[in-house]
Amino acid sequence: MEIVKTEKLTFEYIRRDENDNVEGITTAVDNVSLSVKPGEFIAILGHNGSGKSTLAKTINAILHPTEGTVWVDGMDTMDESNLWNIRNTAGMVFQNPDNQIIGQVVEEDVGFGPENMGVPSEEIWKRVEESLKMVGMYDYRKASPNRLSGGQKQRVSIAGVLAMRPKCIVLDEPTAMLDPIGRREVINAVHELNIKEGITVILITHYMDEIVNADRVFVMDSGHIEMEGTPREIFSRVDELKELRLSVPQVTEVAYELRKKGLSLPFGILTIDELVESLNKCR
Amino acid sequence: MSIIVNHVSYSYNPGTSMETKALKDINLVINDGEFIGLIGHTGSGKSTLVQHLNGLVKPTEGEIYYNGQDIFNSDLTRKELRSKVGLVFQYPEHQLFEADVFSDVCFGPKNLGLSSKETELRAYAALKAVGIEDEYFYQSPFDLSGGQKRRVAIAGVLAMEPEVLVLDEPTAGLDPKGRDEILEMLSDIQKEKNCTIVLVSHSMEDVADYADRIIVMNKGEVAYNDTPSEVFKHYKELEKIGLSAPEVTRALYQLRKEGFDVNTDIINVQEAVETIGKCFGI
Secondary structure (H helix, E strand, C coil): CCCCCEEEEEEEEEEEEECCCCCEEEEEEEEEEECCCCEEEEEEEECCCCCCCCCCCHHCCCCCCEEEEEEEEECCCCCCCHHHHHHEEEHHHHHHHHCCCCCCHHHHHHHHHHHCCCCCHHHHHHHHHHHHHHCCCCCHHCCCCCHCCCCHHHHHEEEECCCCCEEEEEEEEECCCHHHHHHHHHHHHHHHHHHHCCEEEEEEEEEHHHHCCCEEEEECCCEEEEEEHHHHHHHHHHHHHHHCCCCHHHHHHHHHHHHHHCCCCCCCCCCHHHHHHHHHCCC | EEEEEEEEEEEEECCCCCCCCEEEEEEEEEEEECEEEEEECCCHHHHHHHHCCCCCCCEEEEEEEEECEEECCCCCCCHHHHHHEEEECCCHHHCCCCCCCHHHHHHHHHHHCCCCHHHHHHHHHHHHHCCCCCCCCCCCCCCCHHHHHHHHHHHHHHHCCCCCEEEECCCCCCCCHHHHHHHHHHHHHHHCCCCCCEECCCCHHHHHHCCEEEEEEEEEEEEECCCCHHCCCCCHHHHHHCCCHHHHHHHHHHHHCCCCCCCCCCCCHHHHHHHHHHHCCC
């Protein structure tokens, strides 16, 4: 069974004036059908305002579909009685770590989720330890979150979600506010979880270099899914991506342009090493 | 006409057990009309440094001169200084507050004591410079997209017609196209108004194409201060301090190592394609 499945999902933001009259309707997600298998690493790309965050929020049942259906591990998100099970199955990590950390001490913060679920305290401590180890933050368990770097805070947020033992994690631009080191820490931690723990990952981002290792990529534009494929397939469509206000890694673009000039380079070169290797073969 | 940073050190919480040295003996000259990229990873002191430039923070040691006047010890008033050196903070859109876009941009010049006509003229010019069309002028700034909000916030500082425009990570959180648009806009403004721009970023790709000079900060000190291609020669050292040269530049260095006759001073995709193409006679 799919861990996340949407069918003809549409979501509309309705703006109202003071008298509750409808002023305007914005369709943020428009007729999206997709399915994610357990253990997959999915990346969702799109420029600001393309609907990717709205889509994420419907998976976590923060938003409910205007039309269509979302199932999380077989549970319909419209069914109120599924709410807590859905949130325990698909955990969510947001952009700004400062908005999601509440504890005064790292380990307390990570324990907050399972505590709310009524997990016995011995079990909570076990989960806190495991979760912090998974993201490489165990050494900081007694630290105060406000003394951590952005990347460290974001990893604590992820541990907080992990402690609820979700099958799936949805990350909404988790690195947008981080510097290059922090970004790498977070992305590496997320890949580890996917590979070692088999947790399904849905990563929303507009940094191209972060999706190079994803299993599948969806590209969104004005609420639609415009492209779907492996990173290599997606990155071989440089011109289309540019039209969608996205960019590709610089080496990918260099290879693409050289190919256009007649060099026989393969499609979708993603790293410096690949570029150097293929150019060597051309000599 | 320039900014001189002379032996400036700054400590947070001096004299306490929490004392942190954010800046250590910084010496810099920022000339008129330059486009400077100020780069460093989180905690390197770059934001602390730019807050000195318009007198928001007072150095623990050393002096800052604006056009030859010590900014803390001369006739130059703080108000005058801030009208000359405009600082755009990180996420400036969080500072929007007025009911409509136009009033928000008027706030700065109005506070300079300008007539309402002059204020409105400046607000109009500033909004045009950042590419906000008339149809948005009387909308609430909160109904705009993220990129538009940021432009309006930048217009608010531009309307004060500063001689030096300092921007702290103006592209953070924007999508690639939005980022390019903001950088392109800044470059145009600089050419048109001939003002000085100091752009703070942690991304080399951001500044490589636009900056005349790059200043790299590390642990409160200036690590490099040179033209982009000179700074990127130290791509290995940059990596150690949590930064990296643009991907194309690193690729070209690796190709050079493999025996390709490519020019490694290149910092953008177009020129990289040309220099690699030459190796293959295309």
